[in-house]
Structures are given as structure tokens and as C-alpha cells.
Amino acid sequence: MPFEPKEPQKEIKYSEMRIYTDEELNNYTEEELKNFKIKHDIPDLEELEKGPWPSFVSDAKQGALHRRKLADDRMLIDRDVIEDMLGQLQVSFDEGETHWKHGGIVGVFGYGGGVIGRYSDLPEKYPSIAHFHTIRVNQPASKFYNTDFLRTVCDMWEYRGSGLMNLHGSTGDMVLLGTTTEQLEPIFFELTHELGQDIGGSGSNLRTPSCCIGKARCEYALYDTQALCYELTQYYQDELHRPAFPYKFKFKFDGCPNGCVASIARSDMSFIGTWRDDIRIDQEAVKAYVAGEYVPNAGAHAGRDWGKFDIQKEVIDLCPSKCMAYEDGELKIDNKECVRCMHCINVMPRALKPGKDTGVSILLGAKAPILEGAQMATLIVPFMKAEPPYDNIKEFIEKVWEFWMEEGKNRERLGELMQRFGLPKFLEIIGVPPAPHMVKTPRENPYIFWKEEDVPGGWSRDIKDYRARHKR
Amino acid sequence: MEDIKKAIVEFAESSKKTKFYFKDIEKAVQKVIPDAKMREIKKACTALINDGTLIYFSTGSSTMYGLKGRGMTEDPE
Incomplete structure (x- = not known):
């Protein structure tokens, strides 16, 4: 099915929206880079440049040199941000503790997430990074960008931020690292109004949903991961931007059990493509x-x-x-x-x-080790069809959310809540019958207990009759 | 909706704390208006955010609500 955008799509032309000239973007020579020293001493970080691997330290130094050579009016935050960031990191290496503090700011006006406030606790020594906020940019499905878009975002970020970015964070978002409070609203305006680009989720929100490359490039994809990811991102905009959950909640979509986005380990609700007929x-x-x-x-x-x-x-x-x-x-x-x-x-x-009768398995409750240790997801729905408009999937999601929002304690992940209630109770509440597929390890976790009403004829017995046949 | 908004503001003003989890707001509202639904409370919170009465506050990993002007509500410099 061809892609049908839910909002009009704007064609981005870098040639029309660029901020920097080619000369400005390539404003230093290899020779200059080789002799370049940042203003702080960073011996431990420089160790990280050795060896065969690419190093973020080398990348950051390139950014620092680039900023040194730009004209004063070609950037809106401090010239030294990258150098100060590296300097502070060296101090953290020396002392074995972080000098970042975070929190406070959550977003731009009306948004409850997408911006992570970050501040240096050594602002006198490293004034350029006194504010160094992170912005999460909602990546497109499967992270397919066109280069005009990417170059435009990069120019905007060099101008209004540090130029440092992370492609991509664990949440899937494109992460813009380091800007000041005054720049947040202008950046948000440029992203949304100029680039048609929303920011992602953070805090007690639905986090930015993320998917594998799906049917776009992979013959194994058993449902259209990009379509489902896009549909749910759009459908649950309110959950993405206005926090009312007990804690974070993540969807991830794997097109097949190869699990290229590792949804089984990284999301509260994992969708994995499967089939129910024969290979x-x-x-x-x-x-x-x-x-x-x-x-x-x-x-x-x-x-x-x-x-x-x-x-x-x-x-x-x-x-x-x-x-x-x-x-x-x-x-x-x-x-x-x-x-x-x-x-x-x-x-x-x-x-x-794989077979031709395809759909998704839905697994719930994976999380990282903050409480109780890391947890993989538990299979809850062995098979469900995944076809537009995905009403069956939405109905299931909402049932799970309703339960979690009602019973979940503050800062309790879905996986922890499932553990607290136990799987039989959880299955009963969300109305999914127990199935052998849910058993993780046979004979180790026999959590399916029969109730009297489940057994034809019940199990009440006449104790006298029983004792007549069985001596105490 | 107006009742719920009023209940939220009253709770936020009277509490010893200055930052609240959504769940605490929900419980406080349901004490005053027992049949208030979670979605309505969320909508009322969003409306109060949009008119500037409430603000979002981040602990770094989870999001809380606060009354503008009470406690730390601006940049924690």
C-alpha cells in the first residue's frame, strides 16, 4: 500500500533553507585539525582516540575547531560549548563522578516531554555548558531521512545549538545535544513549522515509537512495521506529548522474530511479526x-x-x-x-x-535494570492480525494502559506491575486466556492455576464420601 | 471540567508538596468528585498547563505537575 501521510508533507530543499555556505562548513584543513588543541587538558579523552575505532572525541574536536573558525554572528550559543563539554568530561573521568544534573525543563510550551533539561554543576569553570539541554527529535519510521532534511537540521543545530548530535539515541530519536534555554522555543518553531518535524517523547509519556526497516527493504517483514509505527505515533499524539502515565512507556516494532530493533528487550510493548501457517x-x-x-x-x-x-x-x-x-x-x-x-x-x-498467514505477537513488560534487574518481555498475545486501521491492536493497547494507569504506582513500569500482580491475575484483567505459548520455561513456572468455575462439574466433594474411601 | 480544574488547583495550593505525580492529582480530584474519569482529569490538567496555571516539571526521568510560582518552577540555576 502506498504511503499516505496524515499531515500534508512539505518538501524540504536544503538549497533554500541552508544557513551556512560550503566554505563555512569546510572551514579548516586537515593540517589545522592535526595541530588543534582544545582549551582544556584532556589526556584521558585523547586516549579514546587511539585504536582502530572511530572516536566521539575526534568528532567533537572537529566540531570544536569548526566553531572556533566561524564568525561571531554565525552561531547563537557560546563558541566554546564543545570544548567545555570535553573539559568537564575529563574532570568526571578524574573524579569518577558526573557533573551533569538534569530535570526541571521538560519541553517547550504545552509539551510535557521532548526536551531534557541538563545543567553543569561546575558552571563557573565551564560557563558555556551551564545550560546544555537535550532535544529529542521524533525520527521517521525506520529512520529513513532524505539528505536535504538532514542537512537542514544540521545547519539549524549548528546555528542554535552545539552542533553535537546523536544518531540515534536508544529511544530511537535523533538526539540534539546541548543548547540554552532561550533557544528551545525557536528550535521547536523551526522544527515544527519550517521542517514539519515533531519532537519526541520523554518523561512519563509514551516514548517515540520505533520500528525496523520493515517491508521497505526487508523480505522477512511479516507486517508493515513502518505503517503501524506511523499510525500509532499519530494516533497517540496526546500520550506522546502530555504525560499522565505512571512512568515511561515504549512501543517497538520488529517485522520478524530476527528482531532487528530488539523490541523484546527494550520496550514495554513489543510487536514482533509472526505467522500461523506453515513455513x-x-x-x-x-x-x-x-x-x-x-x-x-x-x-x-x-x-x-x-x-x-x-x-x-x-x-x-x-x-x-x-x-x-x-x-x-x-x-x-x-x-x-x-x-x-x-x-x-x-x-x-x-x-x-515464513508462512503467508502473518500478523504480530505482542509481548509486554521488558525493562532495563533500575529495579529488580533487567527483564525481557513476556508473550501475552501469541497472534493478532496487523492490518489497517489496526483497531484490534489499539483496543488491546488501551486495555493494558487502562490497567497500568489505574493500578500502577508512581514510577512503576508495566513489567514491574505484571510481576507484582502475577501473570494469571494480569491475564484475567486484560482478558487474554492463558496459552502454552506464554510459558517461558516448561515445568519451572507453572503459573496457570485452574479455578473451580473453569472445570466442568467443579471440584466440590462430599468429604464424608471421600473419607469413607480414604482413611486419615 | 471547571469543577475538576478547581479541584486540581485547590489540591495543588493546599498540599505541602509543590510537585505532583499525575496519579496523586487524580486521587485528590476523585476524593472531591468521585465520578471524575482519568481522561477528564488529564484534559483538565492539559487545559491548566495551556493557560499557564500549572507547569510540567521533570525529575529527569519522570514528569510531574506543579503550580506556577510555587516551589522551583523556573530554570533551576
């Missing part, structure tokens, strides 16, 4: 893999010679539920035992494809 097998292509005509793993892991492809060793024996067999030149899969690990499909993508 499609092209037996001729399987034979071609076995004969070595096709490269396994689509050519990945080809850095060394692994020998001839061995279907038994590399696929059949690695199936976690041992539901595959290769006999007499034919691959067989016992589909009801398949746990959707994707391994066989990843190894032989030309021979195996």
Missing part, C-alpha cells in the same frame, strides 16, 4: 543449497572457509525444538513445534520463507 519450502532450492549451488546465510559470515555446507550440522541439529529432518533429499518441518527462531530461514532464505 514455505522450495525443495528444489533446498537441494541446491545442499549441493553447494547457493551460498548459505545469503553470503554472510563468508570471512573464512567453513567448509562445504552441511544441512544436518548447520540447520537440522541447530533447530531449538528439533522439529526438522532432512531425509531422502527432502526437508520436513513439523510446523506445530516451530518456535519461530528464524534460524533455518536465515541460513537458506532462497529455500524457506
Whole structure:
């Protein structure tokens, strides 16, 4: 289905919106950079420039040199922000503690999130970073930008902020690092009015939803992750910008169980593409893999010679539920035992494809280790269709929110609430029947208990009759 | 809506604290107006934010509401 924007889309032309000339953007030479020293001594940070990896310190130094050489009227916040940021970081390394404090400011007027107030607690020593607020910019689905847009944002940020940015933060947003309080409203105006770009979520809000590349570029995508991500972002604007949740809440969308955005570990509500019919097998292509005509793993892991492809060793024996067999030149899969690990499909993508009856599994409650340790999500809805207008999904989301907003304590994540109530109670409240798919480890967590009304005939008994047959 | 707004402001003015979680506001309003729904309370809060009576306040990770002018409401310099 072609993309249909819910708001009119503005075409951004960098040539019309740029702030800096090419000369200004490339205003130093390699030689100058090599000899460049920032105004603070940063020996430990410079250690981080050694080794084969790219270093944020080298990047920051480039930004610092660039700012030093810009004219005074070509930037609206202090010239030295990057140098002071690096200087303060060195102090933190020396002392083993942070000098950032955060909080206070939450957003721009009317928004309850999107801006994270950040202040230096050494403002006299590092005056340029006395205010160093972060702005979260709501990334487009799958983080597909066009370069005109990116260059325009970069110019605006060099002009009104530090020029430092983070592509992308763990929430998925494009993160603009470091500006002053006075610049927040103008930046918000430029983002929303000039660039047609909203800011993201922070605080006790729905956080910016994020998705994998989905059907745009991946044959494995089992539902349109971009469409669902966009739909829910637009539909839940109020939740994104006006905080009323007990704490943060994250949606993430993985198109298939390969889980490229790791939604299972990083979101309170994780949507993972799945199928409920059989894996499609092209037996001729399987034979071609076995004969070595096709490269396994689509050519990945080809850095060394692994020998001839061995279907038994590399696929059949690695199936976690041992539901595959290769006999007499034919691959067989016992589909009801398949746990959707994707391994066989990843190894032989030309021979195996997921089924055609596709939808999502919904998992709830993952979180990072603030309380109780990190938690992976628990499968709650084994299968649900995921087709526009996604009313079934919205209905489920709202049921979960209603419960969490009612029962959740302040600063309690959904996963913690589920733990506090226990899974049987939780399932009962949101009205999902228990299913074997929800059992994480068989025989270790037998949390499904029958109630008398669930059992035909009940279980009340005549104790006298029982005792007549069973002595105490 | 006006009743709820009034209840919110009264609670915010009378409390010893200066910053509130949404949940605390919700509970306080429901004490005065038992059938007030969460969504209505949220809408009333948003209206009070928009007219400048309430302000959002961030602890860094969660968001609270405060009465403008009470406690720390401007930049914590």
C-alpha cells in the first residue's frame, strides 16, 4: 500500500533553507585539525582516540575547531560549548563522578516531554555548558531521512545549538545535544513549522515509537512495521506529548522474530511479526543449497572457509525444538513445534520463507535494570492480525494502559506491575486466556492455576464420601 | 471540567508538596468528585498547563505537575 501521510508533507530543499555556505562548513584543513588543541587538558579523552575505532572525541574536536573558525554572528550559543563539554568530561573521568544534573525543563510550551533539561554543576569553570539541554527529535519510521532534511537540521543545530548530535539515541530519536534555554522555543518553531518535524517523547509519556526497516527493504517483514509505527505515533499524539502515565512507556516494532530493533528487550510493548501457517519450502532450492549451488546465510559470515555446507550440522541439529529432518533429499518441518527462531530461514532464505498467514505477537513488560534487574518481555498475545486501521491492536493497547494507569504506582513500569500482580491475575484483567505459548520455561513456572468455575462439574466433594474411601 | 480544574488547583495550593505525580492529582480530584474519569482529569490538567496555571516539571526521568510560582518552577540555576 502506498504511503499516505496524515499531515500534508512539505518538501524540504536544503538549497533554500541552508544557513551556512560550503566554505563555512569546510572551514579548516586537515593540517589545522592535526595541530588543534582544545582549551582544556584532556589526556584521558585523547586516549579514546587511539585504536582502530572511530572516536566521539575526534568528532567533537572537529566540531570544536569548526566553531572556533566561524564568525561571531554565525552561531547563537557560546563558541566554546564543545570544548567545555570535553573539559568537564575529563574532570568526571578524574573524579569518577558526573557533573551533569538534569530535570526541571521538560519541553517547550504545552509539551510535557521532548526536551531534557541538563545543567553543569561546575558552571563557573565551564560557563558555556551551564545550560546544555537535550532535544529529542521524533525520527521517521525506520529512520529513513532524505539528505536535504538532514542537512537542514544540521545547519539549524549548528546555528542554535552545539552542533553535537546523536544518531540515534536508544529511544530511537535523533538526539540534539546541548543548547540554552532561550533557544528551545525557536528550535521547536523551526522544527515544527519550517521542517514539519515533531519532537519526541520523554518523561512519563509514551516514548517515540520505533520500528525496523520493515517491508521497505526487508523480505522477512511479516507486517508493515513502518505503517503501524506511523499510525500509532499519530494516533497517540496526546500520550506522546502530555504525560499522565505512571512512568515511561515504549512501543517497538520488529517485522520478524530476527528482531532487528530488539523490541523484546527494550520496550514495554513489543510487536514482533509472526505467522500461523506453515513455513514455505522450495525443495528444489533446498537441494541446491545442499549441493553447494547457493551460498548459505545469503553470503554472510563468508570471512573464512567453513567448509562445504552441511544441512544436518548447520540447520537440522541447530533447530531449538528439533522439529526438522532432512531425509531422502527432502526437508520436513513439523510446523506445530516451530518456535519461530528464524534460524533455518536465515541460513537458506532462497529455500524457506515464513508462512503467508502473518500478523504480530505482542509481548509486554521488558525493562532495563533500575529495579529488580533487567527483564525481557513476556508473550501475552501469541497472534493478532496487523492490518489497517489496526483497531484490534489499539483496543488491546488501551486495555493494558487502562490497567497500568489505574493500578500502577508512581514510577512503576508495566513489567514491574505484571510481576507484582502475577501473570494469571494480569491475564484475567486484560482478558487474554492463558496459552502454552506464554510459558517461558516448561515445568519451572507453572503459573496457570485452574479455578473451580473453569472445570466442568467443579471440584466440590462430599468429604464424608471421600473419607469413607480414604482413611486419615 | 471547571469543577475538576478547581479541584486540581485547590489540591495543588493546599498540599505541602509543590510537585505532583499525575496519579496523586487524580486521587485528590476523585476524593472531591468521585465520578471524575482519568481522561477528564488529564484534559483538565492539559487545559491548566495551556493557560499557564500549572507547569510540567521533570525529575529527569519522570514528569510531574506543579503550580506556577510555587516551589522551583523556573530554570533551576
